[in-house]
Amino acid sequence: xxxxxEGVRVLEFTEIIAGPVGGMFLADFGxxxxxxxxxxxxxxxxxxxxxxxxxxxxxxxxxxxxxxxSIRVDxxxxxxxxxxxxxxxxxxxxxxxxxxxxxxxxxxxxxTLSAINPKIIYCEVTAYGRMGPNKxxxxxDVIVQAMTGMMTSEGHEVDGLPRSVAVSPVSDxxxxxxxxxxxxxxxxxxxxxxxGQKIENSLLQNSLRMQQSSLTxxxxxxxxxxxxxxxxxxxLKEAGVGxxxxxxxxxxxxxxPEFAAYYQPYETSDWVISIGCLSNPLRQKMANALGVHxxxxxxxYDRESPESxxxxxxxxxxxxxxxxxxxxxxxxxxxxxxxxxxxxVRFVEDMIYDEQALANGMIVETTHAVAGNTRGPGxxxxxxxxxxxxxxxxxxFGEHTDEILQEAGYxxxxxxxxxxxxxxx
Amino acid sequence: xxxxxxxxKVVEFSEIIAGPVSGVLLSDLGxxxxxxxxxxxxxxxxxxxxxxxxxxxxxxxxxxxxxxxxSIRLDxxxxEGVKVVHRLVxxxxxxxxxxxxxxxxxxxxxxxTLSAVxxxxxxxxxxAFGRSGPESAKPGYDIIMQARTGLMATNGMIDEGxxxxxxxxxxxxxxxGYAVCQGVLxxxxxxxxxxxxxxxxxxxxxxxxYIQTLPLTYVPSSPSAQSRMVIEDLPAVREAGxxxxxxxxxxxxxxxxxxxxxxYRTFQTKxxxxxxxxxxxxxxxxxxxxMGLAxxxxxxxYDQQSEEGLESARQIVLKAEGMFLEQPASYxxxxxxxxxxxxxxxxxxxxxxFDEQAIANGMIVEHEHPIAGxxxxxxxxxxxxxxxxAADTSSPMLGEHTSDVLSEIGYSSSEIETLIESGAVSGVVxxxxxxx
Numbered sequence: 001x002x003x004x005x006e007g008v009r010v011l012e013f014t015e016i017i018a019g020p021v022g023g024m025f026l027a028d029f030g031x032x033x034x035x036x037x038x039x040x041x042x043x044x045x046x047x048x049x050x051x052x053x054x055x056x057x058x059x060x061x062x063x064x065x066x067x068x069x070s071i072r073v074d075x076x077x078x079x080x081x082x083x084x085x086x087x088x089x090x091x092x093x094x095x096x097x098x099x100x101x102x103x104x105x106x107x108x109x110x111x112t113l114s115a116i117n118p119k120i121i122y123c124e125v126t127a128y129g130r131m132g133p134n135k136x137x138x139x140x141d142v143i144v145q146a147m148t149g150m151m152t153s154e155g156h157e158v159d160g161l162p163r164s165v166a167v168s169p170v171s172d173x174x175x176x177x178x179x180x181x182x183x184x185x186x187x188x189x190x191x192x193x194x195x196g197q198k199i200e201n202s203l204l205q206n207s208l209r210m211q212q213s214s215l216t217x218x219x220x221x222x223x224x225x226x227x228x229x230x231x232x233x234x235x236l237k238e239a240g241v242g243x244x245x246x247x248x249x250x251x252x253x254x255x256x257p258e259f260a261a262y263y264q265p266y267e268t269s270d271w272v273i274s275i276g277c278l279s280n281p282l283r284q285k286m287a288n289a290l291g292v293h294x295x296x297x298x299x300x301y302d303r304e305s306p307e308s309x310x311x312x313x314x315x316x317x318x319x320x321x322x323x324x325x326x327x328x329x330x331x332x333x334x335x336x337x338x339x340x341x342x343x344x345v346r347f348v349e350d351m352i353y354d355e356q357a358l359a360n361g362m363i364v365e366t367t368h369a370v371a372g373n374t375r376g377p378g379x380x381x382x383x384x385x386x387x388x389x390x391x392x393x394x395x396x397f398g399e400h401t402d403e404i405l406q407e408a409g410y411x412x413x414x415x416x417x418x419x420x421x422x423x424x425x
Numbered sequence: 426x427x428x429x430x431x432x433x434k435v436v437e438f439s440e441i442i443a444g445p446v447s448g449v450l451l452s453d454l455g456x457x458x459x460x461x462x463x464x465x466x467x468x469x470x471x472x473x474x475x476x477x478x479x480x481x482x483x484x485x486x487x488x489x490x491x492x493x494x495x496s497i498r499l500d501x502x503x504x505e506g507v508k509v510v511h512r513l514v515x516x517x518x519x520x521x522x523x524x525x526x527x528x529x530x531x532x533x534x535x536x537x538t539l540s541a542v543x544x545x546x547x548x549x550x551x552x553a554f555g556r557s558g559p560e561s562a563k564p565g566y567d568i569i570m571q572a573r574t575g576l577m578a579t580n581g582m583i584d585e586g587x588x589x590x591x592x593x594x595x596x597x598x599x600x601x602g603y604a605v606c607q608g609v610l611x612x613x614x615x616x617x618x619x620x621x622x623x624x625x626x627x628x629x630x631x632x633x634x635y636i637q638t639l640p641l642t643y644v645p646s647s648p649s650a651q652s653r654m655v656i657e658d659l660p661a662v663r664e665a666g667x668x669x670x671x672x673x674x675x676x677x678x679x680x681x682x683x684x685x686x687x688x689y690r691t692f693q694t695k696x697x698x699x700x701x702x703x704x705x706x707x708x709x710x711x712x713x714x715x716m717g718l719a720x721x722x723x724x725x726x727y728d729q730q731s732e733e734g735l736e737s738a739r740q741i742v743l744k745a746e747g748m749f750l751e752q753p754a755s756y757x758x759x760x761x762x763x764x765x766x767x768x769x770x771x772x773x774x775x776x777x778x779f780d781e782q783a784i785a786n787g788m789i790v791e792h793e794h795p796i797a798g799x800x801x802x803x804x805x806x807x808x809x810x811x812x813x814x815a816a817d818t819s820s821p822m823l824g825e826h827t828s829d830v831l832s833e834i835g836y837s838s839s840e841i842e843t844l845i846e847s848g849a850v851s852g853v854v855x856x857x858x859x860x861x
Contacts, residue, residue, distance in 0.1 A: 003611075004611035004612060004614055004615040005611060015705075016705070025607065029607075029611050043704070043706065043707075044704070044705075047704060047706055050647060050649055051647065052644045052647035053646055053647060059642060059644050059647060059649065062642060063638045063639050063641070063642035064638060127767070128786070129782070129786030129788065130786070131785040131786050132781060132782040132783075132784075132785030132786055133781060133782055133785070134782045135782075135785075137762060137767070138708070138765065138767040139702065139767050139769070140689070140702030140703075140704055140767050141702065142689055142690065142691075142700050142702040143700050143701070143702040143767045143769045144769075145700070146691060146698070146700030146769050146770075146772070147769035147770070147772050148774060148777055149593075149772050149773045149774025149775065150593040150774065151593070151691070151700070151771065152771065152772070152773050152774070153592065153593035153594075153774050154582075154591065154592065154593045155592070156582045156589070160693055161691045161693060161698060162691060163582065164691070165580065165591055165593060165594075168596065168637050168639070170593075170594065170596050170636070173596075173600065173635075173636045174603065174806075177603035177604065177607065178603070178806045180607050181450065181603065181607050181807075182806075182809065184607060184610035184611050184613075184614055185429040185430065185454050185610050185809070186429060186809060186811075186812070187614050188430075188610060188613050188614045188617060189429035189809075189811070191614060191618065192617065193811075193812075195811050197809055197810040197811035197812065198809075198810040198811075199807055199808065199809050199810070200807060200808040201806065202788075202807075204782065204783060204786070204788065205786065205788045205803070205804070205805075205806050208788055208789070208803040209599075209803045209806045210599050211593060211594050211777075211803070212446070212599075212802060213442075213489045213490065213594075213595075214594075214774050214775075215489070215774055215777055215778065215803055216488060216489035216801070216802040216803075217800070217802070218476060218485055218488065218794070218797045218798060218799065218800050219798055219799035219800075219801070220797065220798035220799065221474070221476045223485070223775070225775050226775045228775075229773060229775040229776060233773075233776075240696065242697075243693065243696075243697055243698045250773060258473055259473075263566075263590075264568070264587075264590060265568075265588055265589075266587060267586050267587050267668075267669065270668065271668070271669050272572070272588060273572075274568050274569055274571070274572030274577070275568070276565070276566035276569040277566075278441055278468070278469070279440075280468070320585075336563060340564075341553075341563070341564040341565050341566050341569050342569060343569040343570070343572045343573035344572065345572045345573075345577055345578055345587075345669065346572070346573060346574065346575050346578065347575045347578050347579070347651070347655050347659070347676060348574060348575030348576070348579055348637050348640045348651075349575065349640070349643070349649075349651050349654075349655035349656065350575065350659075351634060352641070352643045352652075355558060355559060356554055356555065356558040356559060356560045356630065357555075357558075357630060357634060358558075359555070359557045359558030359561075360554075360556070360558055360628070360630070360631065362555065362628075362630060362631045362634055363634070368644070371646055371647065372644070372645065372646040373644075373645055373646070374642065374643070374644050375642070375643040375644075375645075376638055376641060376642040377631070377634040377638050377641055377642070378631065378634075379631070380604040380608070380627050380631050380632055381549075381607070381608040381625050381626060381627040381631070382625065382626040383608065383611070383612060383624075383625050384623040384624040385612075385619075385621050385622070385624075386611070386612070386615045
């Protein structure tokens with residue numbers, strides 16, 4: 001059985017991470033994704049660390065371009081432009097992540113492409129949205145993390161600087177998810193109405209959305225940090241207080257730690273284990289399993305009294321002591337038996353051979369023409385009627401130029417002529 | 426114009442964050458999302474930062490991830506409650522679920538039961554570890570998956586001897602919420618073309634892996650230094666019983682791509698922090714030129730991985746750090762923006778609800794909540810020209826829409842009263858609060 005987007009053709013004009021991740025999702029769901037690359041290729045082929053077999057095949061590129069085909073076209077040449085316009089005729093979806101002024105210059109803006117194919121679904125990703133003072137500016141994940149407060153919420157300071165979420169470019173990844181989602185919604189809508197449309201995604205919006213819990217403001221019930229923002233931050237900035245001191249003041253504005261002891265990692269006698277109890281029944285299970293009496297679960301106990309806050313602070317120290325007395329494996333057995341969510345700390349590189357991930361098809365192997373065997377994340381979901389299968393690896397540089405042109409109706413002679421002109425490569 | 430999911434009815438059985446996030450996304454797209462809550466409500470209603478009287482069960486955390494839905498309060502342990510749910514599902518299109526794997530069948534809301542009631546149902550469930558494998562029955566939350574899949578260790582921050590949880594966002598919960606919405610949309614498209622519904626399974630684990638595709642992806646012909654360390658050295662290191670901190674030091678010591686360092690990071694300026702983000706060679710060159718860094722590595726044929734290349738990377742970093750200190754953030758932002766270099770001053774998330782750029786794009790929305798008052802939060806994640814997304818209402822009070830939903834699916838007022846008396850369903854805790 002084919003995936004749910006079987007028969008849907010996507011043309012992707014994207015680079016680096018956000019746009020490519022969006023295209024990779026669409027490929028996971030069964031779409032035919034054609035990555036249209038400039039003659040020099042997506043810069044991520046060469047600038048991401050870890051060259052795998054050749055100068056244009058970085059590990060980073062391979063990680064976010066699985067399942068696509070690649071064609072190299074020079075859009076600044078009329079011949080290259082006409083090739084792309086011909087591909088648009090039979091395409092369903094366009095995905096772009098250029099700066100806002102670029103698509104019109106290259107003849108791949110919505111107006112031009114929807115004139116060629118009126119039912120086209122055109123999905124673009126900008127850094128900051130199409131309106132507002134920053135609309136023309138370029139932006140990447142690290143910028144958006146800094147400008148939306150994601151970085152300062154982390155609370156780390158290293159050598160006087162806030163530290164970003166370094167492990168995953170979270171706004172890029174979220175924008176990639178959003179591309180897939182918005183395109184699917186538009187395909188569904190087109191199926192019902194016959195109409196295509198333009199979709200706008202941005203890194204900024206996704207970064208805000210990922211922070212929905214800390215971002216949300218109830219004007220009548222502000223958080224300590226929201227009060228601090230209104231009352232103290234302007235004064236501190238006015239006085240020219242430096243970042244380090246302001247950041248320390250920000251971090252001091254905390255909510256009652258209340259149940260923090262039930263949602264954090266602990267050092268055991270041999271490693272680290274993480275506990276995640278967000279509801280009171282789970283917290284009680286954990287307290288019981290550790291043989292600790294949490295007085296706050298007694299009926300009628302006032303959890304907002306000063307005594308309760310003191311108790312919460314001391315409880316973390318108690319749990320640290322208790323956890324240090326057994327190994328991680330011993331705690332895993334005890335907590336699993338008690339139904340308490342827990343897990344050992346591991347490295348991401350461990351996951352390639354992880355039994356649980358493999359049992360669920362969450363790690364897949366593909367072949368890359370240059371880099372060879374590649375293992376990466378499998379599809380996000382299992383679908384019973386339209387299963388997702390990952391069969392194709394990332395495309396080598398320009399790997400499918402001939403194949404795609406032939407499918408679009410170009411003869412071998414046409415293709416040679418286009419190549420001779422430097423329109424395609 | 427209505428959103429693309431106008432007319433689609435979603436029944437949500439979910440709690441805490443991942444499931445609720447997916448319901449909000451579907452609601453942004455125009456679906457009618459009905460949150461079925463147990464009599465005591467989604468436990469996240471009791472999250473830190475409670476709002477209003479205790480019995481109203483409202484919290485900022487809950488409000489943040491449940492806007493745009495309606496709430497029906499219903500006891501699934503009572504046969505009448507299950508009947509109501511089956512009638513509700515028979516008139517719905519989509520069910521989303523984030524319970525532990527054994528719970529849906531116990532409550533009579535598993536796929537087999539519900540698809541018998543509604544054959545073309547799109548049913549999407551989120552589990553922690555997936556439906557197969559040795560850990561499939563275990564519970565799990567974002568923090569467990571952060572630890573379990575390497576997210577925490579790669580982030581590499583240590584507090585009191587243990588790695589620190591990523592807390593700017595629960596990234597795996599959000600990713601799983603996004604994934605549910607993806608799966609449901611793809612399945613609706615499939616249903617529109619084939620007439621068939623289906624079951625979709627996603628998990629915190631699969632999403633945790635996907636968002637780490639960059640460090641996770643393993644190319645045996647050219648492994649990263651970390652892959653080599655974990656695969657070749659870690660077993661022996663573990664065997665020897667080294668504590669976490671020592672292993673972490675080994676893991677983190679590799680110097681990843683020094684070429685990046687001055688071009689994709691934060692800097693201290695004279696008065697504040699800025700971030701620059703140049704991931705392509707042309708952008709890095711623009712930054713080097715605009716600041717006069719004179720980075721020799723852009724010359725053709727220069728070997729960035731040579732000893733000399735690494736040393737000059739270190740020198741350029743020091744030079745950039747020194748230069749940034751000499752002028753205020755506003756100076757650097759203006760200079761670099763003019764040169765086309767991605768740059769921003771650092772902000773706090775609390776500043777974003779009043780951010781001009783976000784507001785200009787409709788990215789911040791404002792609602793009135795009957796108990797919490799004015800709420801400002803993040804709007805839809807994308808705009809659609811022909812079927813616009815919208816976020817018009819705040820989160821529901823517990824049981825706020827019980828009677829409305831029941832009468833829509835055909836219960837008479839006297840039947841509703843009987844159900845309420847039996848305790849199978851209930852309305853809001855304090856009826857005085859239900860005017861909206």
